[in-house]
Amino acid sequence: MAKYYDLVRGLHILAVIAWMAGLLYLPRLFAYHTRAEAGSQMDETFQTMERKLLKIIMNPAMVVAWILGLTLIWIRSRGYGDGVWGPVGAFLAQPWMLTKLAGVVFLTGWHHYLMVARKRFERHENTRSEKYWRMVNELPFLAAIVMVLAVTTEFGG
Ligand code: HEM
Helix, strand or coil, X not given: CHHHHHHHHHHHHHHHHHHHHHHHHHHHHHHHHCXXXXXXXXXXXXXXXXXXXXXXXXXXXXXXXXXXHHHHHHHHXXXXXXXXXXXXXXXXXXXXXXXXXXXXXXXXXXXXXXXXHHHHXXXXXXXXXXXXXXXXXXXXXXXXXHHHHHHHHCCCC
């Protein structure tokens, strides 16, 4: 199994890129959507764009990123049997991996927050301002900076 590790890791990073692209784009659509009058052509267009972005790109990318990330952990746990790696528990307990997994929990929670926000736009119940959506848009990128530097530097490992 260990020989597939790098292939799975590469596919994992690709899924993460697609997921992050959606997490950074959807709040930007929300920001412009705040300018649209309820029921107008512009409102309908933004609703379609937001729904498609979430259902066609973001949801599948998040699921694939999770499946491949868990597969990497599983391969490592199998690899431990073959003496390729140390125990998976010790691997997951390293400061850099804990930092990364905390980021994963935040991004997954943020993804769900955006799903609820999209529904609110659909029901014309959004109360957040254009400035709010522009500001919070940076949060996933800040998380990604911490996570990518954690997994590449493996600090404290
Ligand atoms: C969704 C749940 C996720 C799980 C369970 C997960 C798990 C993992 C695991 C076990 C590895 C292998 C680490 C190693 O062998 O050194 C890995 C690699 C990686 N992950 Fe994730 N990950 C997830 C999401 C993410 C996210 C959201 C990002 C970025 C924002 C990310 C970025 C990376 C990168 C860049 C690598 C490659 C590290 C390297 O090759 O040095 N992952 N992931």
